[in-house]
Amino acid sequence: MADLPLLLQGALVTASVSLAAIVLGIPMGLALAIVRWQRIPVLSQVVAAYVSVIRATPAITLALLIFFGSPSIGIVLGATAAAALTLLINTSAFNCEIWRSALIDFPRDQLEAARAYGMSPLLRFRRIVFPQVWRTSLPALVNEMTLLIKASPALAVIGIVDLTRAASRIGAATYQPLPPFLAATVIYMLMVMLLVGAQRFVERLVRERFDLA
Amino acid sequence: MNRDFLVVFAHYDQYLNGLWNTLWLSAATLVLASITGCILAALMLARPRAVRLPARWFVDAMRCVPFLLFAYLVYYGLPELSLQLDSWACGLLALVVYHTAYMAEIVRGAWTNLSREQIEAGRAFGFAGFPLFGRIILPQLFFASVPVIGNQSIYILKDTAFLMIITVPELTFAASAVQSTYFVPFASFVVAMLLYWLVTLGVEASVKRVEAAAEMRRG
Numbered sequence: 001m002a003d004l005p006l007l008l009q010g011a012l013v014t015a016s017v018s019l020a021a022i023v024l025g026i027p028m029g030l031a032l033a034i035v036r037w038q039r040i041p042v043l044s045q046v047v048a049a050y051v052s053v054i055r056a057t058p059a060i061t062l063a064l065l066i067f068f069g070s071p072s073i074g075i076v077l078g079a080t081a082a083a084a085l086t087l088l089i090n091t092s093a094f095n096c097e098i099w100r101s102a103l104i105d106f107p108r109d110q111l112e113a114a115r116a117y118g119m120s121p122l123l124r125f126r127r128i129v130f131p132q133v134w135r136t137s138l139p140a141l142v143n144e145m146t147l148l149i150k151a152s153p154a155l156a157v158i159g160i161v162d163l164t165r166a167a168s169r170i171g172a173a174t175y176q177p178l179p180p181f182l183a184a185t186v187i188y189m190l191m192v193m194l195l196v197g198a199q200r201f202v203e204r205l206v207r208e209r210f211d212l213a
Numbered sequence: 214m215n216r217d218f219l220v221v222f223a224h225y226d227q228y229l230n231g232l233w234n235t236l237w238l239s240a241a242t243l244v245l246a247s248i249t250g251c252i253l254a255a256l257m258l259a260r261p262r263a264v265r266l267p268a269r270w271f272v273d274a275m276r277c278v279p280f281l282l283f284a285y286l287v288y289y290g291l292p293e294l295s296l297q298l299d300s301w302a303c304g305l306l307a308l309v310v311y312h313t314a315y316m317a318e319i320v321r322g323a324w325t326n327l328s329r330e331q332i333e334a335g336r337a338f339g340f341a342g343f344p345l346f347g348r349i350i351l352p353q354l355f356f357a358s359v360p361v362i363g364n365q366s367i368y369i370l371k372d373t374a375f376l377m378i379i380t381v382p383e384l385t386f387a388a389s390a391v392q393s394t395y396f397v398p399f400a401s402f403v404v405a406m407l408l409y410w411l412v413t414l415g416v417e418a419s420v421k422r423v424e425a426a427a428e429m430r431r432g
Contacts, residue, residue, distance in 0.1 A: 056367065056413035057406045058374030061385045065406065068398030072217070146277075153281040157378065164281060177289040181282060189277040 003170040010166025011187050021087030029095025037103040054093035059154035067158040083155040091148045098140040102133045142199035146192045217400035231387025239370045242308040250316025275314030281375045288379045304376040323358040356427040363420035
């Protein structure tokens with residue numbers, strides 16, 4: 001168990017790269033969803049194609065493309081940046097679909113009422129649409145976060161020492177791959193369960209704060 | 214850049230081989246995990262706690278574990294149990310066991326949403342036992358879960374890519390091999406991505422077809 005610090009360091013890398021992708025991916029998904037929702041010509045079709053292709057791409061393939069392929073279009077990315085970008089591209093496509101389905105289900109009469117009160121489009125979105133839409137999207141967004149954590153071991157192939165790579169390094173050094181992988185699996189499970197727990201907590205908070213009236 | 218794509222197209226046989234392996238691994242996993250998933254779902258719905266709880270634990274555990282880690286555990290764990298399997302068998306076994314849990318959850322969800330009246334009406338018309346299951350329950354379970362199963366098929370397809378790490382020569386492995394031999398990283402992985410995309414479009418089109426067929430049945 002002398003290798004525990006290396007494992008925990010790996011867990012920290014996994015957590016921070018995932019967190020970066022989550023924090024940037026949620027607003028990016030919302031922006032993409034608004035482009036689709038507002039049916040902005042050309043852009044809307046581009047976003048639809050982006051979502052369709054990314055949804056079908058394994059994280060590992062995307063990571064390899066971004067890390068090894070980016071220099072050939074003149075961008076040089078470090079492994080960590082490439083890792084975060086991979087997760088961001090991946091999760092933003094799924095978040096776009098989540099936000100979009102919430103926006104499509106949004107009641108039209110509320111929008112019309114807001115317009116009748118003379119609210120500008122931006123104000124309508126900020127005061128009427130967003131405060132309701134985020135609450136309906138929250139469970140699906142957290143579910144997507146757990147999927148992101150579960151896809152993150154793919155990043156080990158491009159050389160960042162995340163939890164998975166830390167485990168395989170320890171395994172290679174001690175000739176006993178099973179114990180570190182078991183420990184890593186438990187840490188991943190804890191991360192996912194932490195997210196699910198946080199989701200339940202936030203949902204209860206939201207219910208207590210908004211739905212009692 | 215164009216030269217890179219020409220290099221990739223010159224090795225189309227490697228890509229086709231990888232694509233074929235990805236396809237049959239995914240298809241085999243889908244079929245096998247559907248069968249074992251149904252059995253596991255039945256266990257989850259069983260009355261005795263001693264059956265129900267372990268099934269529930271297994272499903273919950275699998276849903277928290279990243280597939281790659283599970284594949285590693287199978288790959289390195291089975292030899293410890295003195296079971297020597299090659300990477301193919303390990304890969305397929307890991308895929309099937311992992312997705313069994315997800316399939317079980319899908320089937321359980323569809324079963325819970327199935328309307329009891331239908332079953333009672335079937336009973337009233339004299340259906341019982343296997344005919345009741347085969348004619349009344351199974352078609353409804355199947356058509357209700359087709360969109361979710363289609364979605365799960367896409368996850369299975371994407372999880373096969375992880376098997377490149379335990380040296381199963383599937384599509385991403387093929388792309389990676391071409392890229393490391395000729396150094397054409399952009400072209401090689403873009404082509405792989407497009408192939409995954411085409412397969413996914415195929416899956417989505419089939420789901421639409423089955424849904425249309427379900428509409429026809431309902432009349």
